[in-house]
Amino acid sequence: xxxxxxxxxxxxxxxxxxxxxxxxxxxxxxxxxxxxxxxxxxxxxxxxxxxxxxxxxxxxxxxxxxxxxxxxxxxxxxxxxxxxxxxxxxxxxxxxxxxxxxxxxxxxxxxxxxxxxxxxxxxxxxxxxxxxxxxxxxxxxxxxxxxxxxxxxxxxxxxxxxxxxxxxxxxxxxxxxxxxxxxxxxxxxxxxxxxxxxxxxxxxxxxxxxxxxxxxxxxxxxxxxxxxxxxxxxxxxxxxxxxxxxxx
Ligand code: PGA
Numbered sequence: 001x002x003x004x005x006x007x008x009x010x011x012x013x014x015x016x017x018x019x020x021x022x023x024x025x026x027x028x029x030x031x032x033x034x035x036x037x038x039x040x041x042x043x044x045x046x047x048x049x050x051x052x053x054x055x056x057x058x059x060x061x062x063x064x065x066x067x068x069x070x071x072x073x074x075x076x077x078x079x080x081x082x083x084x085x086x087x088x089x090x091x092x093x094x095x096x097x098x099x100x101x102x103x104x105x106x107x108x109x110x111x112x113x114x115x116x117x118x119x120x121x122x123x124x125x126x127x128x129x130x131x132x133x134x135x136x137x138x139x140x141x142x143x144x145x146x147x148x149x150x151x152x153x154x155x156x157x158x159x160x161x162x163x164x165x166x167x168x169x170x171x172x173x174x175x176x177x178x179x180x181x182x183x184x185x186x187x188x189x190x191x192x193x194x195x196x197x198x199x200x201x202x203x204x205x206x207x208x209x210x211x212x213x214x215x216x217x218x219x220x221x222x223x224x225x226x227x228x229x230x231x232x233x234x235x236x237x238x239x240x241x242x243x244x245x246x247x248x
Pocket of ligand 1: 011165169170171172173209210211212230231232233234
């Protein structure tokens with residue numbers, strides 16, 4: 001089995017200002033971050049340039065969204081080309097807030113994935129079921145269908161990280177149990193083996209997101225198919241360093 005390096009993304013969402021983010025980035029730059037862990041901060045688009053020039057180069061920078069074409073009459077949108085122009089390397093796509101607050105559907109998310117990868121960005125592709133879907137017993141069906149659309153649009157799996165983020169766990173303080181996360185991650189890996197390839201199933205990082213904290217990260221990180229985290233609220237706090245070092 002290919003060894004997968006641990007990946008921790010901090011999703012700042014629509015939080016912070018120049019003053020607070022300067023402080024946050026300063027503390028990340030001097031923190032003792034485990035070298036083998038890939039760390040990426042997903043920052044508000046208006047701060048991409050600022051974040052890229054303030055963060056140590058060993059910390060990656062991601063946009064939290066982008067549009068599906070390079071340029072044009074799309075007021076308010078940003079393109080992968082612009083993200084790259086600011087020096088950022090990644091983009092988060094399909095986040096549950098994009099899906100549920102802004103109504104983005106699978107088709108659009110798939111088109112964005114394709115264009116971001118073609119443009120040379122790495123993609124943190126997010127999937128996850130709602131509470132109603134989990135309670136209805138359709139978790140697998142939902143996450144497989146979301147993954148299918150992403151898979152149809154991937155040209156280079158080496159540039160993709162798959163983030164399993166159950167909607168009921170995001171920002172609620174209700175972290176999935178290590179068993180719940182491992183169960184879905186394992187099934188996703190089996191799906192990749194059956195529908196993509198052994199190589200992708202073995203090498204793709206599948207990270208967990210949803211109320212990850214310093215208190216919950218270690219046990220989650222010890223699960224065989226959990227290859228890292230996408231962290232929201234806790235990524236703005238000093239405990240983010242503990243989460244990056246969850247496998248240390
Ligand atoms: P949370 O957010 O850690 O605040 O639950 C996770 C995410 O939205 O990526």
